[in-house]
Amino acid sequence: MSVTAPAPRVAGAPSGGEDALAALTALLRPDLEACNRLIVERMQSPVALIPQVAAHIVAAGGKRLRPLLTLAASRLCGYPGTEAGGTRHVALAACVEFIHTATLLHDDVVDESALRRGRASANALFGNKPSVLVGDFLFARAFQLMTDDGSLEVLSILARASATIAEGEVLQLVTANDTATTEAQYLEVIDGKTAALFAAATRVGAVLAERPAAEAEALDRYGRSLGVAFQLVDDALDYSAVEAELGKTVGDDFREGKITLPVLLAFERGDESERGFWRRTLEAQEQREGDLGQAIALMQRHGALADTVRRARHYGDEALEALRAFPDAPMRRAMADIVEFCIARAR
Template sequence: MGVKENVQKPLDQLSAELATEMEAVNALIRQRMSSHHAPRIPEVTAHLIEAGGKRLRPMLTLATAKLAGYDGPFHIHLAATVEFIHTATLLHDDVVDESSQRRGRPTANLLWDNKSSVLVGDYLFARSFQLMVEPGNLRTLEILANASATIAEGEVLQLTAAQDLRTDEALYLQVIRGKTAALFSAATEVGGVIAGAPAAQVQAMFDYGDALGIAFQIVDDLLDYGGATQTIGKNVGDDFRERKLTLPVIKAVARADAEERAFWSRTIEKGDQREGDLEQALQLLARHGTMQAARQDALEWAGRAKAALQALPDHPIRAMLSDLADFVVSRVA
């Protein structure tokens, strides 16, 4: 299993459709990430925000707002809020994971220090709350505030679940629904809410974001074992080295014999990793077909995302969102 190249057309189409709105979002982000008193804040923030990310999550907010016929200014604020929340969590995650690479570049904690990354992440969270208040919509404020809490909860849950071989697929789903899908679903939901879409359509937007986020994270976990460093923007095998029980490994543990389980216990639970262990882990995943099985799960979640769109108005953006669900999974062959 590897990474498919040249499969970014759906994302490019959505980006082109929302180009004007995204320019406004990027301008607002640059304006609000500034600090007159602490120049390190824009330095650290710019390093990550300007690193070439696709801005997928804010685009989802813009897309659902446009799909629902919104013609006001505040979807820009909500999209920028979503990106600030996402960037803040990345800064914190890289400290927690002791990561050295993000989007193909050295992480902020490596270039500066852990204290700077944590404190700038805190600043961006604060900025996100300033932004989410400005539309004056209590429901969007509630959705984004709840998502921020859920993301933090998911990350803390992962701390205890990630290195425990008793972690099953249900707990894994709970973790990724918190740490990843919560922001996807909040991003899609607030677009509908700010546009005044009917409750059934807002629910469909939430369901789409939730399923898309789950599929996205499963694929991300697959890429850690099957992608090229220059393509995935991080080092292959980082999850293994960080002793994270992700879906391919959880499936392999469930199918392991006594000898294989002892290997997973030594490398994941006890952290006793030796030369050649990553290669052995890859062999065990291949032996039990767990990469393919996890990809099938991602395909099913992408299918759920596409099914949710059927409750939304017929619109070119709806077709792009459907293609986006296919794209998310097509990143792995």
């Protein structure tokens, strides 16, 4: 993408990302199907509203990217698949999805989002109250599943990740509307709110398979870098995606005054009048018709979207590097291709 290109899309990776997700899903089909069954089974409750709200977000759609990563990392480390009697990776993949879903339910309340994956969000459909409480329920269920699994090391990894996610979300609140946010602070936010769960989701694979600490570290690095790349692309897409494809409203971050990397880069590279625009729209939250278009134009003028994706590619390369700790195999190749999938969304 040229820095002056008018099209509101981010250039970058070649196509083929979706194929990578399909390939990993195919490789793990029996495991993922067992995970989906467990998710549906364990979100049940005699209180009927709980599975209703949970089904809306957990059972319907979603790429299952995080649980797929847990399944993949476990199998990469030699943990047996479902056909060979492996069940723990399935349970932990369900935990990871429950924790993720709980944070989505709470995020949508915090962000007052009306849409999630292109459909009405749970809070829009059921109200904020059930969203908060069903999030709590799913979080507790995740810890019940982990306790049943019985590994204190896994519990420690996912409890720490859960605390870090909350810290990242609060830090995001604190930096919202503040154009003086530094890139380091922004990276801390996304490391917490997104990358911590990716890192935990992959790290537990090595724990399950009782592999040496170096492999757990390598999977943590893979997951964390992948999570950062994923979030950077997400933040670029918020200013560039085609709504129907992304399944979320373009401009959400802008309307909420979230300070993401594209904004930071455009602010940093802009002149005083441009900085005035960002301060008015994001700090003072005085937004007028046409402001989103103007924001996108400024980002393009300064290459902010292309550079955000470029950084995502850097973190993607780190994720690929971490995979070198493992011998070449179909699972490793599929996990490498997932890096491409995360970045190619910004096509």
